[in-house]
Amino acid sequence: MSHQDHPTHTQNTFEVIVIGSGFAGLAAAIECKMNGGNVIVLEKMKAIGGNSIISDGGIAAPDTEEQHVLGIIDSSELMFEDMMRSGEGLNDPKITRLVCEHALDAYTWSKDVLNVKYMSRVDIFGGHQVPRCYSPDPLSGSTMILKMKRKCDELGIEIRLSTYVKSFIKDDSDRVIGIEIIENYSLNQSNAVISTKRYASKGIIIATGGFAADKQFLKKIIKEDFLTTNKKSTSAEVIEASMKINAATKHLDQIQWMPxxxxxxxxxxxxxxxxxxxxxxxxxxxxxxxxxxxxxxxxxxxxxxxxxxxxxxxxxxxxxxxxxxxxxxxxxxxxxxxxxxxxxxxxxxxxxxxxxxxxxxxxxxxxxxxxxxxxxxxxxxxxxxxxxxxxxxxxxxxxxPKTHYSLGGLVTDIDTHVLDIHGNIIKGLFAVGEVTALTHGANRLGSCSVTECLVMGRIAGRKVVEY
Ligand SMILES: Cc1cc2nc3c(=O)[nH]c(=O)nc-3n(C[C@H](O)[C@H](O)[C@H](O)COP(=O)(O)OP(=O)(O)OC[C@H]3O[C@@H](n4cnc5c(N)ncnc54)[C@H](O)[C@@H]3O)c2cc1C
Missing domain, CATH: 3.90.700.10 (Succinate dehydrogenase/fumarate reductase flavoprotein, catalytic domain)
Incomplete structure (x- = not known):
């Protein structure tokens, strides 16, 4: 439900609130803090990391040193071609191109700023024309999530766990200024829960991941019983809350299966x-x-x-x-x-x-x-x-095959603003990572989600402090 409201308690007000502690949310929070923003990360689960932490953490990037050593000729243009072909015209070329053009920078950032180590191998997955996928050492998304957590600690970024975001609050000018949350949330909670409000003076970044395990949300889309690679907690409530304040969505029926x-x-x-x-x-x-x-x-x-x-x-x-x-x-x-x-x-x-x-x-x-x-x-x-x-x-x-990735989600522009159903920016609201709709189209190529999360997360982290 949308609310017209005003912040009353300063202790409940932050400059920036990031919802979700996966690759996209933590990249946004780190970049935001490094650019001077006062940011808090809210996470509904008792532990950080979402699907990011159980992933392989493989990241795709073109024109790397590793490729040069192996004589692999690659470019952001070739990666863009591959992602567009695979997306069957459902991806937004502007956003896909942005991800490809910043992929090398994101990969380098993960090494230089986060201190993630990679194996020396360069892998290829179906649909890429050349090997351009790098595996963290050890092979697990937790490798990067733990480095991100360390960076957050270094920078003094609080990650508040068991905090479930259930709706957005707008002011009289239609700007999103806050959220309603449930504290001490757990997946097995009873329905009797107390909710409170939190406010953000510069903006709120949605980084809540996908919904490929949300059987209730998917029941109209996938008629058969299905297995999933995702965590049980992977669900669509923040997309639904965003729709209640007129956020636009696209391609919600496009679910990627892991073959x-x-x-x-x-x-x-x-x-x-x-x-x-x-x-x-x-x-x-x-x-x-x-x-x-x-x-x-x-x-x-x-x-x-x-x-x-x-x-x-x-x-x-x-x-x-x-x-x-x-x-x-x-x-x-x-x-x-x-x-x-x-x-x-x-x-x-x-x-x-x-x-x-x-x-x-x-x-x-x-x-x-x-x-x-x-x-x-x-x-x-x-x-x-x-x-x-x-x-x-x-x-x-x-x-x-098991459901693996939700390709659709919230519609955003290249600056990660969430757009409404008329194509206008919803002021104060940003979205990054798997919760968004337009990077991969009908099919995501292997290792391209991590790239997207870092590229778009960092853009949101910079944009939100500009307000
Ligand atoms: C097994 C597996 C392997 C994979 N391997 C790769 C790979 O090697 N390379 C690659 O590119 N991609 C891979 N993927 C896909 C990739 O891991 C995900 O797309 C990516 O990690 C999503 O990151 P995210 O930050 O958008 O979301 P997530 O990492 O899912 O984080 C979202 C967070 O938001 C929290 N949240 C959700 N709703 C709320 C709410 N209401 N209130 C508060 N918090 C909320 C969630 O609990 C979660 O912690 C893999 C996926 C899986 C499942």
Missing amino acids: WTTEDEIGYGKGGLFGDYIVSSYGILVDCKSGKRFVNELGNRKHVTDAIRMTKDVIGIVDETSVIKTGWKLEDAINKGIIQVHPSLDHLASHYSIPNESLKRTITDYNSNITHKNIDPFGKVYETWMSPIETPPFYTMRIR
Whole structure:
């Protein structure tokens, strides 16, 4: 509900309030404070980090030192082309271009200002034309979130936990000046909760993430029961509160599914790495009913998800040579029974009841195509790092897509102001990160969310202090 109101208690007034303590919110808060703003971060959960902290934290950037060393030729223009192609025209070219043009700067900022360390590898995910994705060391979003928390501590930025934002307050001039909150919030609360008000003299930055786990909000969009990689707390209440003050939304029905997960564990889990980093680049997907391939495994996530959801009974396969080449360790996922190890293709076929001859023909054809650089029937481009699937043991995982990322959300301009349904700026209100609508369009390329969160978060942090 929208309120006409005035701040009465100065102790409840800040210059800037950031809602959400993921990559986008903390980047905004740090940049805001470094530019002289007095900022507080409010977080509904008992711990910081949102989906950012459980992510892999992989970040995409073009024209980096790491690429130069490997002879990879890349540019912000090429990254922009990739994101626009994948977005199928639903992204706003101005915002997508801004993210690409500032991607290198954001990556460098994470190293120089936050002190995040990265592995020396440069990975590629479906839909990128060249490898441009960097993995934090250790591989986890928590690597960057913990560095951000340390920076917040250094700068004296308070992060107030268990503080749930439920609505916005406007003044007589229609400017957003505050919020209504629930203190001591927990996911399992009863309905009897007391709410209070907090005010912001310069602005409020929404960085509340996505809603890909919000079954209630998504029930009209996804009719079947679904699994998700997201935290249970990933929900749409701040988008709904924004809509009540006439904020515009777009593409709320565009949900990205992570194709590379398995139903044999919850969330993104251990299998996500096997699927996303290994099978997609080095292996094949096979339909267990027919023993045949059915998709370009290096297609973008939407393309691969759609094909898997149509096919249903699907496994990913790679051989020993490829697993060694990737450098990733699989013991944990193997010990947990998520990845299966087969001494032979006969063993593999019998384990999943796949027609044996058909599977062998599929693999022979695939190997021959790689070796002779033939045209792939599904349009896969055979890259130099790929090799035939021939060296036992063979590694497999059952594959089932899970909701992963909400592509739609609040409509913003390039300065991160939230726009209303008439296209006008809602004064005092900013939004950054996954809660926004226009960066990725119909499909987000792997590692581009972290880039977006840092680029747009930092822009909001600077813009809000200008008021
Ligand atoms: C398993 C997994 C792996 C991923 N790996 C990658 C990757 O390697 N690279 C990449 O680019 N992307 C990746 N992504 C996507 C990426 O992590 C997210 O899109 C990104 O972290 C979102 O950041 P954010 O700051 O917008 O939101 P979040 O990190 O989700 O933070 C939002 C915060 O706002 C809080 N909040 C929400 N509502 C309220 C409210 N009402 N009041 C107060 N607080 C509220 C939430 O509790 C949360 O802490 C991955 C996602 C997942 C789930």
